[in-house]
Amino acid sequence: MNDEAGVHGEPETADPEDGLRGRLVRVGVELVNAEGAQALSLREIARRAGVSHGAPRRHFPTHLDLLSAIARQGFAELGARVTAEDRETAGPRARIELLARVYLDYAATRRGMYELMFRHDLLESGRLGLRETSLPLFAHLTGLVARVRPGADAAVVAGALWANLHGIAQLWHWGSLRLATGGDDPAPFLTAALDAHLGPAEPTP
Amino acid sequence: MNDEAGVHGEPETADPEDGLRGRLVRVGVELVNAEGAQALSLREIARRAGVSHGAPRRHFPTHLDLLSAIARQGFAELGARVTAEDRETAGPRARIELLARVYLDYAATRRGMYELMFRHDLLESGRLGLRETSLPLFAHLTGLVARVRPGADAAVVAGALWANLHGIAQLWHWGSLRLATGGDDPAPFLTAALDAHLGPAEPTP
């Protein structure tokens, strides 16, 4: 996953500027960021897009398909943040650490979207291909892990580390980690996870 | 309506419990285990309990309160499973490993309940004290961690490890971990997480 050039003009699935389809997704993204995942009713999205409640059906067969398109936008934004912050000149360990920080920051600042992205009950639909959306990010992480821990099975370590990030984000959001330590910052858990899976940080010169 | 209980003098089978309040929770637990979290509508629970849709309101002011009571039952069952499987004569590292296996097994076999337990949007209500329900389990884990890694901050390591378990359960359930490695068993991620946070397993005597 070293697509050096950040090619921006990808028409891909739906041109955001295109008609109602893109407008519904854009309205949904705004809505989930502003009011959370439970505000994403089909009728409310249609209302804010200025169309009748039956209009979305022409572009998304069911509510889940619309929500999945919104969630896909979230994965895209998360991926974009990671590659935007990435410094290829830095060491792999430092790059993983940055990736992890961006990940946790995204989960914290885009709580509603992050929640939606992993609400499989709202998204799971087999051929929607939503899970595959996170694969490039995972591959990127796996590549970096392989350089930090050459002996280990990089896919397993990367998966376990990703799970750790995800768990920290979720339990922190849920409140139990906060409750357990009394602090107000998940950073200790993050450094503990990074040290555990990658070994202690290299001394920065 | 269909009040066959009064005619036959039903002995309430197992636990007389609390009348309708307990019956609603019991029905909810059966329902979430059988059909998942999205099947837990207030009216369906009332229907299966044989009462009108307004009856639960007498015992649970709102739908969230009923769901929280059901989720609390889930935390209780998880805690019971952990303590039932625990062997105090074993070493702390082995006991943590067993706890982790029980945790992942619970998440896998009680998918609907586990999902409900961490659906903060369905449960979060400030003074419901649901998050506190998981504290004894966390304290148990923290105590064991303190014995395995005496030098470290046990609460932080235990929190990070718990987050790792939670993330593995969730991402495995979600499908992305399965997708990333192609395997069909989350065990590699579990051992990777345990080795990472606790050090490699001690050779079994």
Add this chain to the structure above:
DNA sequence: AAGATCGAGTAGACACTGTCTACTCACCCA
């Protein structure tokens, strides 16, 4: 050029949901 076709959006119905309120009714106690 006229008519048929078709995609896109509208409007209404339907079966649900959670909440609220008015009502019944057995029971308990003064």
Add this chain to the structure above:
DNA sequence: TGGGTGAGTAGACAGTGTCTACTCGATCTT
């Protein structure tokens, strides 16, 4: 005896997702 009270019933209300009939304008065909 009678008044309260707690528990459960029944109906209303607004909101939801889905489905279907309908309109309407643009495009295509002959």
